[in-house]
Amino acid sequence: MGRAPCCDKVGLKKGPWTPEEDQILINFIQKYGHSNWRALPKQSGLLRCGKSCRLRWINYLRPDIKRGNFTREEEDTIIQLHEMMGNRWSAIAARLPGRTDNEIKNVWHTHLKKRLNQYQTTKSETKVARKSRNAKNVTTTTTTTDSNSTISSENNSQENTSFGTNDNNHATTSSISPQQSFTTSDDFSSGTEVSSVEFPNTINDVLDGEEFPIIDETFWESEDVIPMDNGDYYNMTSSTTTTTSDYEEFSNMFIDDNELQFETLLRDEIITPINGENGVGIYGDDDDSMDFWLDVFVQAGGAPELPDF
């Protein structure tokens, strides 16, 4: 015996809603509320099933719906909450005022999943590259680059995301090529603009700013990179020169994005260390990210009413 249909479907309309139908639904709910979705269509005169009315109201007509593209903060929040909760879209939506579960689900599938995949791919590639370069054990200290060179990071993956949180603990006095211009194309964020980041003169400038510098991984992947007598490497394609130690200094800034996020929260006294000297390292294993975010949220008081898992 099959499940009874949610409503009598004979003669009921399906598909996109017309402005007239929207107005009828809005007027009715404003006047009488929506205590009984099943009875609502008959009472309002709409030729729709109750489910369809509910969906239209919840996802589109509700007055407190926030319109427009998701902000970077909202996207990061979704990623973090999704890591905690999985596909529990309604629970995630409950923490994003004005956003619906359907909208969040769509954004996840169209933008954030791609973004996260690319982010994780980059992260693992960076670690592999760092290990590989560490194995070289090159420790030169000078940096000379063509000041007019421009490195395109179209496919570079160190996106401008809060996962790469700034942290002053990494301050050093090393210098970097002046006024290099980097252009990042953020092609997978909903309605996100293409951003152009002026490369700062020194690492201190980087650390004082909002952004991490963008390291061009392709420098090392290019077959045109040749070692020089002084230990530097010259890329014939981009006419740029760099050193392993200089590169490593930046790479180390991305050691573990969760840890960096945690360090920032510690530094700003949003959370307090649980154990260990400064809390950093407790969550060193990537698989611990669930515990990490749970602790962050609990300590920050951001999710006091976590649902039962």
Place this chain on the structure above:
DNA sequence: AATTGTTTCAACCGCGGCCCC
């Protein structure tokens, strides 16, 4: 300008769980 491929997102569908009788 036309065609084809891709992306986006509103809406549908079926299921699980809660509530009431």
Place this chain on the structure above:
DNA sequence: AGGGGCCGCGGTTGAAACAAT
């Protein structure tokens, strides 16, 4: 206690919009 009705959730679909050729 259990059966039926309803609500809400998450997966999926398909049309429209947009991009590429």
